[in-house]
Amino acid sequence: MNSRVFAVVDELLPEVTRVNLNSASVREKLENNTQNQEQQGRVGAAAVGVLGNSRSLDLSVYSSNEQNGDALDWRNDERVRRSCEVGKALRVAVLVSGGVDSSVALRLLCDAGHSCTAFYLKIWFQEDFENFWSACPWEKDLGFAQSVCDEVGVELKVVHLTDAYWAKVVSETLAEIRAGRTPNPDMLCNSKIKFGEFLEHIKDTPFDRIASGHYARVERVGLESEGEIVQLCLSPDAVKDQTYFLSQLAPSQMSRLTFPLGWLTKAEVRGVAEAMGLANKQRKDSQGICFLGKVKFSEFIERHLGEKEGFMLEAETGEILGVHKGFWFYTIGQRQGLRLSNGPWFVVAKDVEHNVIFISRKYFSEKKRRSFRVGSLNWISGHIPLDVTTMRCKVRHGPKMYNCSFEFDGNGSSAVVFLAEDDQGIAPGQYAAFYQNDVCLGSGVILEFSLGVDQQVNVSALALEAAGSCMDIDVWKQSKNAKSRSAYILKGEVEERRRGSRSQQSTSNLENVNESSMLVGAPSSFPSEEKVTPTADAGFWPLSTFLPQLISWLRKVS
Known part of the structure; x- marks a missing residue:
């Protein structure tokens, strides 16, 4: 082992690292430099800061x-x-x-x-x-x-x-x-x-x-x-x-x-x-989450959270485009695994309460964001930086950084971050790390805004309403064969129509819907003058009657 031990010879080191910290002059400069920078809420970028004002x-x-x-x-x-x-x-x-x-x-x-x-x-x-x-x-x-x-x-x-x-x-x-x-x-x-x-x-x-x-x-x-x-x-x-x-x-x-x-x-x-000549010199780097090894993250999630089907709604219209296996399998900005035609499609929002994910083709043009809120802020130095106007930010692992500034709340536990450029993949639950020059100051958790406030640019009021009033998935799957794909049918109306149908038809009629009937109810927010009376056959809206009304209403609210 001794043959491999470094010789500690100061002369081998360049001037930038050869600092005698026992020197009174150097110690005085170090203390003054540290005090000055601490007053500004930051410390020099590295030990070389003791040699001058380099940040x-x-x-x-x-x-x-x-x-x-x-x-x-x-x-x-x-x-x-x-x-x-x-x-x-x-x-x-x-x-x-x-x-x-x-x-x-x-x-x-x-x-x-x-x-x-x-x-x-x-x-x-x-x-x-x-x-x-x-x-x-x-x-x-x-x-x-x-x-x-x-x-x-x-x-x-x-x-x-x-x-x-x-x-x-x-x-x-x-x-x-x-x-x-x-x-x-x-x-x-x-x-x-x-x-x-x-x-x-x-x-x-x-x-x-x-x-x-x-x-x-x-x-x-x-x-x-x-x-x-x-x-x-x-x-x-x-x-x-x-x-x-x-x-x-x-x-x-x-x-x-x-x-x-x-x-x-x-x-x-x-x-x-x-x-x-290490024994593992040719070994490949590990990839993914450390505790999963060869297990895919989706497999891990399925094992512990299971699957629960929910709707994929188009963010702009609220139209049902398909069924997913659980919102927890998807993240904001995700493109892969949606299995939809006429794409590309992107996940732009999630409604956790109703197990709905909103998707759009316009993710990159509309999801860009320059500001977000962070909480649970951790500062490695133990104190909040006083100067938060000249920081840089990473919103994910990788080389990309943004110039940014802060606006703290009252007690400093959370803040709004303003980026100098747009970012297209900010995800609640991830972290934003903050830097001054080459020093990492700390990080905070990106917070989730309410669906109606933070994501209203991407998710229309129609889609938000649809998320809370979607038909049962089994009913939709049956109606899909009849080309009935709208999201606007309230659960209460579904049950009411089932009861009405059973009073006039056999209980199997709902399972044999033909193309002349739509499992779609007129939303209660339709203008009164545009409402029509349901036909007598079990309370369904004939396609020829309903579509013109829907198109007219959509034009008025768009």
Whole structure:
């Protein structure tokens, strides 16, 4: 192991990182700089802020050519030395998953001379999905993790957090889906399990740092003994950057963290894994939600929430276009899986109470939005930024950012966010993360507006009324064969017509509707002069009588 330990020689470091924090002049400048920026409600972008008034670190200076990742000399690369805190001789608890990223992180920390112990968090509940695989997926992950630990020469411990994961991530995810929102299990996993339950698990052990293979930077400004400020900063790899998923962390959690891959790109990490000869160097990255493995999210939802048929209504007209298997399978902006012709169609809204989803062809032209409300705001620094006029925002994981500003409510627990550009896929239940320069300030949950207020641009009054007055699905399926597809039949009218029909016909007549009859009732909001009297045959509206009235009424209200 000693042959791989870095030599701690300041002369090898560039001027930008060679800062003697014991120097009185530097300490004075650091304290003044920190106080000034704290008064403005923000802290400098990185430790280099102590050298001047620079607010942002130019990540491009530190980003190597991604095509040359395999050429990285990780033992002497100043970025790696910085992110691994070379020279501090720390005791580090390293979270490993069996994947390439966490394995490289472990090896880098060991090479940096730290005393490391590896931990594998077992969160699988594979017994719920025994029909989806022949072998437990976590056993393969654990096998790779053990192989890497054996190569590096560190102990691997398995921590069982299945019950906590179910209670704090899976159950909350299901509750959000039942409420019609789009949750983010990975956000919950980081804040409540990896850096929540796990920190509680090791609270009585003397670890200085908790490390993982996340693509994010941890910058420490100032002296730990004098109130060190810890910041979460962007990775130079904009595509892999994971600050969005870490933006719900609390100050007490951030103070313990270190991310050895913080200054590296994915291509560089792959190259380092090859150069190190790790057992899992060729292993593919995991995709999807961490606890599902090979199980599709839709399969997971079906297993725990089941199916319940509901109508798909056209947002502009309220016309029934089809039947879905439960609103919880769909998210705002979704295009795939609707199985409708004459598209493309998009989900633009959901009526949770009536199990209705509204769809439209005009999603991209009408669903654009520049403002939304957020709640449950979490600020990594522990305080609300005073300057909220120069922030940037991510509304999902990925490189896209928007310039934005805030308007807080009275107590600061929620706010309206104003984007400088339109976004087409803002989904209630997801998170919006906020940044100043390259520092992630925190995040909040995107709130769901009432259907009539927030989504009225997309969903017409006709469609909203139709959602609450749709016929029974079984009746619609029967009438579909008779080309009766309008949504405007009140449930009470359906029952009344059934009773009227039975008094004059056999009970089977409703099951044999011919094309001359419509299972459609005139809405009570029709103008009185336009109403007509139902025919005597069981109270149905003849097609030739009803359609002209409907067309005339629609023209008046449109």
